[in-house]
Amino acid sequence: MAQPATDPNAQQEKKPAKDDAAGRPAEAPEEAAEAVMGLDMVLVDAARGPLRRLVPPAGTAFRFVSALARQPGTVAGRTGELARELARIAAGNSELAPGKKDKRFADPAWSGNPFLRRAMQTHLATARTTWELIEDADLDWQDDERIRFTATNLVDALAPSNIPVVNPLSLKAAIDTGGKSALKGLGRFVRDLSNPPRVPTMVDPDAFTVGEDLASTPGAVVFRTPVFELIRYTPTTETVREVPLIMVPPTINKFYVTDLAPGRSMVEHYVASGQQVFMMSWRNPDERHAEWGLDTYGQAILDAMDAVERATGSSKVAFQALCSGGIITAMLLAHLAAIGQQDRVTAASYAVTVLDWSRAGTVTALMDEESVNAATEKSRKKGYLDGAQLAEVFAWLRPNDLVWNYWVNNYLQGKPPPNFDILFWNADTTRMTAGLHRDFIEVALGNQLTEPGKATMLGSPVDLSKVTVDSYITAGIADHLCPWQACYRSTQLLGGDHRFILSTSGHIASLVNPPGNPKSTFQVAGDTPSDPDAWLKQAETVQGSWWPDFTAWLGERSGDQVPPPNVAGELDQPVDAPGTYVFDK
Structure with missing residues (x-):
């Protein structure tokens, strides 16, 4: 495990390891710990809104496109390889498979059903090409981190496992319940969307009682x-x-x-x-x-x-x-x-x-003076930073685990989230003074x-x-x-x-x-x-x-x-x- 870089120049050589199948960043815990947001980043994004990070700064986007434009042969090669892989997928000859720890495609239907297998493999192939093009752009470390952060969130959001009419778990639940699961899921979606933190509920609000089930030590x-x-x-x-x-x-x-x-x-x-x-x-x-x-x-x-x-x-x-x-x-x-x-x-x-924040990576790359000033000014005007905003940011730190996993369970299957004491505590948010x-x-x-x-x-x-x-x-x-x-x-x-x-x-x-x-x-x-x-x-x-x-x-x-x-x-x-x-x- 490499220590997080403290020298911005050293960060230029550091690229996330990749899963052999999908081309997405490796999910080994020791690697994931290197490309995360710290408390400083969380506090800034909580005030401004985490979804701002789904769109890279205009300058970063321009430099990414320009870097690829200077390598037409490389881009053509990547595009050609993607086209050939998509042809293999269409013909049923592709060997692309998700990583062993990728729970999104664990249901046997993803590999057994020809349509679902092709949808999954198309997503994996596109994701792999995305990471390869980011590598090819060879951006400086800040732009590289910004593009990777945006790409990770967008690629995860566009997974076919998040689509109701495609995910086999959603279809099975609808068949088993005569469509009631879809109605329940829609109701849960509307309730969650209408109240902060506007992410899928991770635990029902009445799952535990503080002073009885939790915080009960005399x-x-x-x-x-x-x-x-x-x-x-x-x-x-x-x-x-x-x-x-x-x-x-x-x-x-x-x-x-x-x-x-x-x-x-x-x-x-x-x-x-x-x-x-x-x-x-x-x-x-x-x-x-x-x-x-x-x-x-x-x-x-x-x-x-x-x-x-x-x-x-x-x-x-x-x-x-x-x-x-x-x-x-x-x-x-x-x-x-x-x-x-x-x-x-x-x-x-x-x-x-x-106590020591001397690390480069996503935190430093995504931070800028404008963001910091806007964040502190917003909490100053309100008098505090809302706990629901913090909860939203925490969820988007790990979208596959804390957003899309519950999206499938709560909305696509219409099921209540499992009761878990840590998640109940996490949802019991507090404010932070300005x-x-x-x-x-x-x-x-x-x-x-x-x-x-x-x-x-x-x-x-x-x-x-x-x-x-x-x-x-x-x-x-x-x-x-x-x-x-x-x-x-x-x-x-x-x-x-x-x-x-x-x-x-x-x-x-x-x-x-x-x-x-x-x-x-x-x-x-x-x-x-x-x-x-x-x-x-x-x-x-x-x-x-x-x-x-x-x-x-x-x-x-x-x-x-x-x-x-x-x-x-x-x-x-x-x-x-x-x-x-x-x-x-």
Whole structure:
């Protein structure tokens, strides 16, 4: 696996690997992680609308056409090969077949029915020629990435598997139900199109109940500010670790990704291991909170630290922070280091968190000053970035998995989507304040956390090398939002000792990885060299979940075993977990 390029000139030589049959980019997780959008790109597109990316900039399109116009022989050759392949398809002699992992054409009818086989092979042949022509154009890396991004989305959208009268699953459902599936599918389509995020519903809104099926670990709210509620989970062991753990969830979604269904809850597992666990549950902001920025959320974490100290008597805490919550936590630790209070923290875990954005590729290629200015201005006028817009962008990051898969299931077959706790959480969106939206984009685009003093937190210059707290860093090998190599580079920014864990699956599934799954593995190595490739070569694969590994690591840094403290809380009226902020819409 190649580390994402940091030198734009080096990117010119990098081309995605291709599937032998269809000519589309290879779908191996380690390759997919190299050509994804980061948090910065998501926040810009969420404000402007992701479908803008389906049309390349006029200059890019012109240079692509011009490059091919200068190679008439090459274009003629590609066109001729496509014509010959189409002739073989028409005659029934083509051997084109989809990749083994391409679920779109898994139904036997695609290979057994002559008409469907020809439709599928025509799509595969056209897609292959498209990728070949992009290769032939030999554009500079930015234009290359822009064209590939547009082509990928358009090619996927035009697959015959998305057409109702062609997809055999759609036809079978219509026959089996006497046409009722088509009516149900049309109804689902109209409902989805009329309400943001205007993508196929991935889980029914009444599939789960927060506080019952999800976020059900027993506890109580012990502290509340206008920004967050602090939940303390009820200990289930006779003794607990002396140093409490504060969990800092993402600011983009609600906290209960860490407390999903029983048996799949990180919180439940940590409590059962004897850890004192406190959770920050962010408020779902609106236009009244437009000015809340990084300093607001950094101060909130400080407030949580103070509240935990008052509740437990412990002058020290440990952190586990996720994604955007990890960015804020790292910046706050730099502030504590600057003011001489870093000794209040014994350990910090950063899960799927990127602190170093120094990578070329789709993010840098598609970003421009006009896009950034338009995005921040739009959220400024509204006061916030709508969660539904974020959900739409997340879906279009992986259209085959998160759009067209549900298009076929929900609309073409008229079936309800399967109930899955992660997708229910993902659909339970939150807003992001205009101030935080602006600050995140500035930090990411300027890659400010890699240069000491370029960013500030609560008036202190941020120098991550001064953060000497031991860190436990996790990433997912197939993460489409925070590539594992980018997460790994945090080991080179932060001081202290590091333990880097590479989990299976993608952004969220790499976190929700409970013990007991026989397919679960993670990779770990004894040290963290500068090159992620070097780390990977020496890493060993461990069977099972990384959760027990983390609790063991954390336990070594969480003091002695003590009786659970009696925590009364600071609210006038007691409120059980999961609190009230989690229900804000």
